[in-house]
Amino acid sequence: MTVKTRGIVLGQIPMRDQDKKLIILTGDMGLIEAIGRHVGGARSKLSAAAEVLAYDDLCLFSGKSGYIVDSADLLRNFYGLRADLHSLSLAGYLCELTRFILPDRDNGGACLKLLLNTLWLLEQGRRSPALLKAVYELRLLCLSGFAPDLSGCLHCGAEEGLAFFPLDGTLLCPACLGTMPPDRPRMPLPQPVFLAMRHICEAPDEKLFSFKLTPDSEAALGKVTEAFTLCQTGGRFKSLDFYKTIC
Ligand SMILES: [Zn+2]
Secondary structure, three states: OOEEEEEEEEEEEHHHHEEEEEEEEEOOOEEEEEEOOOOOOOOOOOOOOOOOOOOEEEHHHHHEEEEEEEEEEEEEEOOHHHHHHHHHHHHHHHHHHHHHHHHOOOOOHHHHHHHHHHHHHHHHHHHHHHHHHHHHHHHHHHHHHOOOOOOOOOOOOOOOOOOOEOOOOEEHHHHHHHHOOOOOOOEEHHHHHHHHHHHHHOOHHHHHHOOOOOOOHHHHHHHHHHHHHHHHHOOOOOHHHHHHOOO
């Protein structure tokens, strides 16, 4: 049986005989693995389409032991990202985080769209890498069922002077802070950062990246989204550590 789909390669695992296991984010099936036969060989027609960050039209055999790539037509390769180590290392982190989140049939399409749009903006230099990282982290968590509760202070609904609790994804105002154990990690949330987070969680796709922050607020947003991401995933990401050494 063959299956047609579109997807972006997030990772490659070398196997014997120049074969590679490809980890692919598809729109309709979520994250899948497919074997690319001989794609490591010098004469392989598939090698460009099997590169990490290649976005392909795919035809897959569905066999007993999983998918095997029958044909792959490269639609886009985000080659421009390779010219800049900063952008390329961020793209590596976005791929690793997406693999960790394990998009499925239900959210694969939305996750794929988010990744393609973010990589395009990164390649074009239309937004700063730091802002793209923050938007991607928070929006991906929202798409995966980890949206924070940004309706206001958890207890009284106040919307100013809030602190964010990355383990819980909740907010408290200064008057209600005493309800949380004092050792619970918290981060001050300046008002522009709070409003930006709301925007990232709630905006329709076409307006997601349409907001501006000062460099200070952008840095604060980045700290909050990264802390929230690491708390919610419980993850450590090698590619994030590498990205930070580049910055
Ligand atoms: Zn309150």
